[in-house]
Amino acid sequence: MGKIKNLFSKRSIKTIFIWYMLGCIVTALLFSLLLSNTCQFVQSRIYNKYQIIYEETHKEIEVEKGHLIAYYTRDLRSYFTPFEQRLDDAMSFFSIAVYPICFIFCIVGTSVLFYRRQLQTPLAILDHAAGQIADNNLDFKVVYNKEDELGKLCASFEKMRVALQESNEEMWRQMEERKRLNTAFSHDLRTPLTVLKGQSELLQQYAPKMSAEKVSGTSEIMHRHIVRLESYVQTMSDLQRLEDIEIIRKPISMEMLYEQLQETGEVVCIDKMFSCECKVGMDTALCVDTAIVQRVFENLLANAARFAKERVSVSVDSSDGYLYLMVSDDGTGFAEKDLENATKPFYKTVSETDNEHFGMGLNIGKILCEKHGGYIRLSNRNGAVVTAAFRQ
Structure with a gap:
């Protein structure tokens, strides 16, 4: 039994469906023949019950060209009771109707069985996976052990989930990295900006009273910090562009x-x-x-x-x-x-x-x-x- 399951687990859904349909046709034919023969058997039992009486009492024999010819002057069904007549009519009808009935029943049964065994589980897995992804929850696994088309689809879903999870983790890592980067950027800018602010206030208040040497020294300090800020901003710009670099081996x-x-x-x-x-x-x-x-x-x-x-x-x-x-x-x-x-x-x-x-x-x-x-x-x-x- 295990070997049969393993064999079917490696077949495509199309192949398995064909096998199911062949089984359905064979089963429907067998049941149809069985039920039709049963109906005919019931009819024959009723006919055999009155056959001898009918042949002995309602027959006229003539000789025509040296041959004996028997003529029955009364219908055999006239000996049937009302119940037997209704039963005979029903058996005649069902002996024919049983073929489409059996085929319809077997097709419906096979379809339900095929859905439950081949489609229900993987579709439920995929529906659950789609719902989890829609809710932005990627902490799960898509597991389906068959190797048919739906098994491959589940495997593709699992690859997609892993890729999305890795992408989300990378995105969160980059966001956290950017937060740390912005924090460090703000922290390191504070010192030169404080110096520039202090020097500019000093020039505003005391420039007329300051010597040329003092003004030149203050200007030099400000210039040095401005150059440092320019270099800092350039470094930040270079760092942002690193994310867009493509590796060409x-x-x-x-x-x-x-x-x-x-x-x-x-x-x-x-x-x-x-x-x-x-x-x-x-x-x-x-x-x-x-x-x-x-x-x-x-x-x-x-x-x-x-x-x-x-x-x-x-x-x-x-x-x-x-x-x-x-x-x-x-x-x-x-x-x-x-x-x-x-x-x-x-x-x-x-x-x-x-x-x-x-x-x-x-x-x-x-x-x-x-x-x-x-x-x-x-x-x-x-x-x-x-x-x-x-x-x-």
Whole structure:
């Protein structure tokens, strides 16, 4: 029985429907023949009851051309009782009517059985899933174990639910990220705006009494903070545009990429000792968005060069379908708090006091790596180590 169920679970609904209809036709024919023969049997019992009497008492025999011919002078049904006549009429009618009746009954029964066994459960599952999605509730699963058309439809519904859930989670993550971004933006703007406001009030009140040197110094302070605000706004604009970047992977050899990384490292780390090591063969084929890899690499190098004492080291590797860039420096490394928060926007490390940097390098690198199907990992090993992974 289990094997039959498994066999039917892998058949299409069209095939199963054909089997049901064939079973319906065979069943209807068998029942029709059985009931029709039963009606005829009842009629024959009634006729046989009076057949002998009828043949003996109401027959005239003539000889015609040497043959005996029997003529019955009275109808056999005249011997039937009123009940037997009605029964004989009913059996005559039902022996014919039983065919359409049986077919109608079997078709209706087969349709109900087919609906309950093949359609009712998956339709209920899909109706429930549609209702849950309409209510914006995606915390459920669409499970239907058959492999027919409705099973495939349920599987497609489950894929759609998973995609919607992931999309919603990503949307909420982006919303939360934007909230943190706006909070950080507002917080960091407060200081330069306060300075500008104070300096402008100072000029308004005391400009006529201030010396040219004092006015020039105040103007210089204001100009420096205005430039910082412009840079800050530009950084925010760049961050917004990161969401619209499309990843375009193209084939490139490890040798060509290594040369580009080497050149970039020598330029960015001009005042530090720079070394770059490749852990795979130079003929290794890669498939990455070189512009994205370079942008992330430049951000990581700039961070490493700022915190390094003397040396910045880079390691390039490729395995398991990923390209790995590991950038390390010989600085003090990440504090425990930094390891958790350094990739957040506008975050500055515990030891950092430079107001010219906005703490966006690692955050931009994280966003670009994730868009490339990879990630960023922070660790310490005789200094800070940042590993960027890009899915090929």
